[in-house]
Amino acid sequence: MSEPSPTPVNTRETAARILAAWLRTGAFPDRMLDRVAANRAFVMELTLGAVRRYGALRWLIRRCVPRMPEPATEAALLVGFHQVLDLDVEVYAAVNETVEAARRISGERDAGFVNALLRRAAGERAAWLAELERQPLPVRLSHPAELFERWTREFGQRNAIRLCQWNNERPEVAMRSGAVLEYS
Numbered sequence: 001m002s003e004p005s006p007t008p009v010n011t012r013e014t015a016a017r018i019l020a021a022w023l024r025t026g027a028f029p030d031r032m033l034d035r036v037a038a039n040r041a042f043v044m045e046l047t048l049g050a051v052r053r054y055g056a057l058r059w060l061i062r063r064c065v066p067r068m069p070e071p072a073t074e075a076a077l078l079v080g081f082h083q084v085l086d087l088d089v090e091v092y093a094a095v096n097e098t099v100e101a102a103r104r105i106s107g108e109r110d111a112g113f114v115n116a117l118l119r120r121a122a123g124e125r126a127a128w129l130a131e132l133e134r135q136p137l138p139v140r141l142s143h144p145a146e147l148f149e150r151w152t153r154e155f156g157q158r159n160a161i162r163l164c165q166w167n168n169e170r171p172e173v174a175m176r177s178g179a180v181l182e183y184s
Contacts, residue, residue, distance in 0.1 A: 011039045012079050012094075013101035015046035019075035020105070022051070045170070049086060050078040052168045055142035056132055057081045063131075064117055073110045076102035080118040085129060091122045137161065142168060 018032045029047050036043045050057060057078050061068065068074060076098055083094035095118045103111035121128060137157075138145040141164035151160035 010097050010101055011043050011046065012076075012083075012097045013104055014038075014043050015050070016072070016075040016079045016098070016101050016105055018043075018047050019050055019078055020072040023071035023075060045087070046079050046082060049170065050075075050082045052170075053082055053086060053142050054078070055139055055144070056135075057085075057142075059135065059139050060085075060121070060128060060132065061117075064120070069110070069113070070106070072106045073102065073114065076105065076110070076114045077117060080114060081121055084118060084121045085125060095119060095122060137164075141165065 014036060018029045018036075021027065021032060022029050029051060033040075033044055033047060058068075058074075060081055061074065061077050069077070079101070080094060080098035083089050083098065084091060087094075095115065098118060099111050099115045102114040132140060136145070138148040141148065141161065143164045148160055148164065151163055154160075155163065
């Protein structure tokens with residue numbers, strides 16, 4: 001699998017390639033996002049939204065499969081689950097484009113796997129979100145348990161929850177090279 005190209009076939013593919021590189025190397029996606037020109041705001045939301053929600057999304061993947069898939073397939077699932085469960089996008093577009101991205105990145109077999117899980121997530125969305133709400137706070141809030149526990153000790157549980165919630169919010173505006181970029 002190669003690095004994300006500056007002119008992607010689709011935004012979901014670009015986001016999935018960036019997330020796969022992050023999963024493989026641990027390198028934070030910000031430098032890879034610097035090379036994205038087309039549909040930058042949406043690619044950033046797909047990528048950084050999946051990173052923000054990684055703990056909860058990974059928990060959902062784990063409840064569906066006996067073992068975690070390879071990074072490229074996991075990345076496609078993160079992109080798809082984030083859209084289907086967290087964003088206000090057309091489910092058909094989210095599933096179709098994410099499956100097509102998985103097909104180009106990982107092949108037909110993995111695309112079928114991604115398709116099945118995304119369709120299941122779309123069909124069982126309310127039940128999945130309700131089950132997620134019954135999980136321990138670190139899972140729900142997508143933060144490592146050790147970090148949440150440390151913040152709870154230092155700031156109290158209520159403030160630790162608020163800190164996690166704030167930490168997961170989408171930034172509204174960022175300054176870069178004198179230009180204003182919106183992250184929506």
